[in-house]
Amino acid sequence: MADKLERYRSRRDASRTPEPVPAEPPEPRGGDAYVIQEHHARSLHWDLRLERDGVLASWAIPKGLPADPAVNHLAVHTEDHPMEYLTFQGEIPQGEYGGGTMTVWDTGTYETEKWSDREVKVVLHGSRASGRFVLFRTDDKNWMIHRMDPPARDPFPPLEPMLPVERVRPPRAEADYAYEFAWGGRRLLVPVDGGRTDAARDHPWLRPLAASLGSRSVVLDGEVVTLAGAEVLVCYDLLYDDGRSLVAEPYTARRSALEALDLSAARWQTAPSWPGQAAPVRRAAREQGLPGVVAKRLDSPYEPGPSRAWLLIPSPARRPPRG
Structure with missing residues (x-):
């Protein structure tokens, strides 16, 4: 069976980063945990990670989860992360892959409505994020994320002083x-x-x-x-x-x-x-x-x-x- 964390390990040196770098391949298991991390790296973005078969399937979302179904946000599919990343936050040294400050923005559980190579439909149950979202593939690694529920916030007011x-x-x-x-x-x-x-x-x-x-x-x-x-x-x-x-x-x-x-x-x-x-x-x-x-x-x-x-x-x- 292929090691789902091989790509993750190849990009990290455990002696230089505080990130978890498990030595052994992950054990397949069921689970429904998720985490969203706020990542102040070279450019600010949010990382959505969904537990799947013993690892965390991951997408980098430059503008965070969309609050309005009328606006989709880019979601870049990245390498699978280890389960230990559910609680990771800290300072990744500059010069290392993903260098910058990472904090846990939200965590909780999710329900899977659909999961394929081109589309992932989930319902998030967290303290800050909640609702139905669909991630859909547009090319090799670029995906989009769409909010399926009604808007989660008021529209911006007119910008007139x-x-x-x-x-x-x-x-x-x-x-x-x-x-x-x-x-x-x-x-x-x-x-x-x-x-x-x-x-x-x-x-x-x-x-x-x-x-x-x-x-x-x-x-x-x-x-x-x-x-x-x-x-x-x-x-x-x-x-x-x-x-x-x-x-x-x-x-x-x-x-x-x-x-x-x-x-x-x-x-x-x-x-x-x-x-x-x-x-x-x-x-x-x-x-x-x-x-x-x-x-x-x-x-x-x-x-x-x-x-x-x-x-x-x-x-x-x-x-x-x-x-």
Whole structure:
């Protein structure tokens, strides 16, 4: 009987990688376990592995499982992996095959509805992934994966920003608003899906931000500003998070979800926000040479286009010194 792990072993040196490298051929057995691993290798992708005849049949899926049956994702058939890989996660050294960080994204069991050389139809039962999927072969090793169930998430919202309306003075009901700096940068909505973002076409430095979010799908709202000579994305709103549209949620809920992402790096950060503190934020904006502050109603949904729920209050002009 052919050793199903021969190709797997030929690509790995057990003395150099922490991956399991069994010395003996696998024993055929029945089983229904699966694992999906998030793999930050040369390019981010997800590895789907299904237990089959004592090994894990494997596909590398660059954009992860499709959430919408209207969109199929590429699935590259790779070598069978040993059963020990069901729980493997760790750092594969750079220079080795598959070098990079691998973590377990989901695990569970599956049901087989069909399994042939050209088509694999399964039902996944996991903590993060669930539903019916079919993998179908398109050429030698390239397959596609299709979701057979209804969409698992809300569609992305229209990418049109909410705009503040200018006003000379802060609102009287100051406690009903949060106050943020008006940065004076270039407005940018950043959709992220499958660890990638279209915004990277014009801003390639945003690719690591998208990759850092892994399989999390988001739409960030912010501005590109220049700080210390480098372009930085300052994020101040979140329109979409992990499959759920937030545009109908109040500002406070969107702000909490944004802060939970913990966006903090050299090229991107979460803008500070101060509820009910108009005067000190205006003073700080003026001292830092910023154009003003934006007052945002705490209970306001996200309304594309100009909205009176967001008020741009310019910094007062500096008075010339006396004498």
